[in-house]
Amino acid sequence: MVTNSLLWTTADLLVMPDDGGWNRHEIIAGELFVTRAPHIRHQSAAGRIHVYLENWSDEHLSGRSFETPGVIFTPNDAVIPDVVWVSNERLANGIDQSGHFTIAPELVVEVLSAGEGNEQRDKSVKLKLYSQYGVQEYWIVNWQLRTLEIYRRTDAQLQIVATLLVGDTLTSPLLPGFSVLIDRLFM
Numbered sequence: 001m002v003t004n005s006l007l008w009t010t011a012d013l014l015v016m017p018d019d020g021g022w023n024r025h026e027i028i029a030g031e032l033f034v035t036r037a038p039h040i041r042h043q044s045a046a047g048r049i050h051v052y053l054e055n056w057s058d059e060h061l062s063g064r065s066f067e068t069p070g071v072i073f074t075p076n077d078a079v080i081p082d083v084v085w086v087s088n089e090r091l092a093n094g095i096d097q098s099g100h101f102t103i104a105p106e107l108v109v110e111v112l113s114a115g116e117g118n119e120q121r122d123k124s125v126k127l128k129l130y131s132q133y134g135v136q137e138y139w140i141v142n143w144q145l146r147t148l149e150i151y152r153r154t155d156a157q158l159q160i161v162a163t164l165l166v167g168d169t170l171t172s173p174l175l176p177g178f179s180v181l182i183d184r185l186f187m
Helices: 010-014 040-060 088-093 116-132 182-186
Strands: 023-028 031-036 063-067 071-074 077-079 083-087 107-111 137-142 147-154 157-164
Touching: 010 023, 023 116, 031 116, 040 063, 040 083, 040 107, 040 137, 040 182, 063 088, 077 116, 083 088, 107 116, 116 137, 116 157, 147 182
Parallel strands: 107 137
Antiparallel strands: 023 031, 023 077, 063 083, 071 077, 083 107, 137 147, 147 157
């Protein structure tokens, strides 16, 4: 995390030098967060979730899943979640000319990166951000502990409803008929 008194915007990111993809730059409430490329196990869990969501989407034709999309809520709130699922309705009207989401996907998935700061960002800062902008469901995946926390929108905010462990089955009211054993996400 880089801390200073100015508010960062998406325009600032456009003039930053290219680092070859080694870092991920996100802005939340005008604060710049820079994280390194994730661990291969992190990428594997995100990739497997994306595949399961995309397979479900292919069968039901009600939306799409994307890995590491840009989501720009405002110039001061722009993030890159690991995986999102968005309905066809939101997808039709929620993409800018550069291919970034300008609306909240219904489902956002973040896979935790190592480090207390990274965990705090996903479990607190991003949870508040996604609540504020209308995400319906938020999954926080811990590939090291092999767990998945589910947050769902209740009373206009995301609240935890379950922590799934190996042996449990992941389902979602957003995705009727979607079902995957947690074990399958960490192979």
